[in-house]
Amino acid sequence: MTRTVLAGLVGRGPDWVKAVETGRIQMPRLPMMLRIAKALGIDDLATLTGNGLSVPVAVYAGEQHQALADVRAALTDYRITPTAGPPSINHLASRLAGAWTVRHASPDHRTQLGALLPSLIRDAQRAVRTTTGDERRESRRVLAGVYQLADFYVAYQPAPELLWMVADRALTEGQEVDDPYVAAGGAWAMVQALRDAGRWEEAVELAADAIAQMRPHLDRAPVDWRGMSGALEAEIAYVHARRGRAGDAWAHLERADAVARGLGDGYRHIQSSFSVPVMAAHATTVAVELRRPGDALQAASRVDTDRIASIPRRARHLIEIARAHHQRGERPAVWALLNASHRTAPETIRYNGWAREMMIDLVHAPPPGMRDDIHGLAGAIGLKVA
DSSP states (O other), rough: HHHHHHHHHHOOOHHHHHHHHSSSSSSOOHHHHHHHHHHHTSTHHHHHHHHOOOHHHHHOOOOOTTHHHHHHHHHHHOOOOOOOOOOOHHHHHHHHHHHHHHHOOOHHHHHHHHHHHHHHHHHHHHHHOOOHHHHHHHHHHHHHHHHHHHHHHTTTOOOOOHHHHHHHHHHHHHHHTTHHHHHHHHHHHHHHHHHHHHHHHHHHHHHHHHHHOOOOGGTEEESHHHHHHHHHHHHHHHHHHHHHOOHHHHHHHHHHHHHHHHHHTTTTTTTTOSSHHHHHHHHHHHHTTTTOOEHHHEHHHHSSSOOOOOOOHHHHHHHHHHHHHHHTTTTHHHHHHHHHHHOHHHHHHHTEEEHHHHHHHHHHHHHHHOHHHHOOOOOOOOTTOO
């Protein structure tokens, strides 16, 4: 395989691949290593790292959810001729709203979405194909929302191509509707895909552009427009933190925090969970990415986790606090928080790469007296232990 082909498969340039091969830059982070392994058909990361320690790709990549094949089939159903007439747009919108509620309220949110998404995707796609004029515009609005929801389902699964697909489609449908808010929802999903691929500048530029498109309308637009702008500011902060730019990260987080406080304690954005409680969770993540575990734990202490309305987001926050303790070498605390995350939403921790990485570390070197507890949790989240 040529460098150009491999670079295209992992979303980078040929010069970047050469720099990795020659050691001119540091070894890529785990998510990129997994993408390279998938592109090359490699089952063991030791083949790439050369350190002789067997690390099966499947251990880190996680398992495929049982409904992923059905969701993929719906997403890749490219039949042009509709099999039935147009569905009710109002009914579709109502089904989508119900699916968002289920997503945030369910500990087994991935299984719940896996049951709802295939028919919702097909019906929304059919609506766009079978309507015209204003009806088609409304159909596209609903379809964009369906893709935004699907983004949460396909994330953290061994199907990165689907993550890019739904993010791109959500953004495209929003642009076709000619609605800056709907397009911003697609941009929010795409920014995360770009960030995790290490495409920092593109991620920041897209988020900033989406905010700029909404800005002229914020004074008279529905409150969710401001919520989305705040959520995008938080994503920019996350991107800067991931690349180690502390000043930029905290500056954008402060902007996001100002938006959240302006919206009040009772506000929550349905897609992004943007809210006052979640801002403290964002501060925890930003500090963790900047390798400042003390700041992360201080931020975490400022919020009651139970105030985070979305159950999956609550479980993810517990994982982020565990990452801070992991950076400090406080292994019993790591286990306690991962165990709490599992009790909160088992399907969040089961598909979270950071959680799996920390659990593998705990399995290899369990704190005294905790071996059985750690092995039990590892088995519960799908890790095979000897």
